[in-house]
Amino acid sequence: MEPVFRRKRNGALLLADTDEARAVLSEQRQKHYEKALPAAKVREIAVKAVLKKNGDIDNRKHLLGQFTLQFGRFRNTTFQWLLSNALGYAAYLVVSLEKDKPSEDARWLNKMALQKYLKLFPEGEEAVVMKRKERITTIPAKVVRDELSDTDDHELLDIVEKMEHDAEGDTAEANEMCVSFKFFYTKHFINPIFKNKAVHILDISKFV
Structure with a gap:
């Protein structure tokens, strides 16, 4: 119940989307906008998923891995799936969190959960460092x-x-x-x- 991290032949961490991720992205384009679920509901769904997979709900990697992303291009995919198939995007979201103001907003709490999950793995920390280095300051939504x-x-x-x-x-x-x-x-x-x-x-x- 842990993500599979991919590396290039030279040992460098592979951040690019997998073919499966690109297929999911294509499907997501056809879906309508949905509001983010409350954090408590996301956790409730994750607990059920862990138990169904015979996992350990006291294991943070198991539980957080079954949390689902509540926004963005891979909305409704699990954190475990996201790290296995779109690690670069997951790291990008975590880096973007660094400029966000703390709030009780469901999306922000979902990002925080993703950050905690990503940092449970050395490869996750490595991906964040890589994304932080290439990060260009994000332009606000209300731009010229x-x-x-x-x-x-x-x-x-x-x-x-x-x-x-x-x-x-x-x-x-x-x-x-x-x-x-x-x-x-x-x-x-x-x-x-x-x-x-x-x-x-x-x-x-x-x-x-």
């Missing part, structure tokens, strides 16, 4: 449109995920950001993965 053209895909996804979060608390404000973002989206070429993500978020108003 012209600045977006120099933003990489991970930063763009950060913006969209922030828009998801804002939609939970203030639909009108989120819709305004979506309109601004759509202006940029229609003017510039973006990675196909992000294009689909952008379209998905721009339709949020249908589901909140």
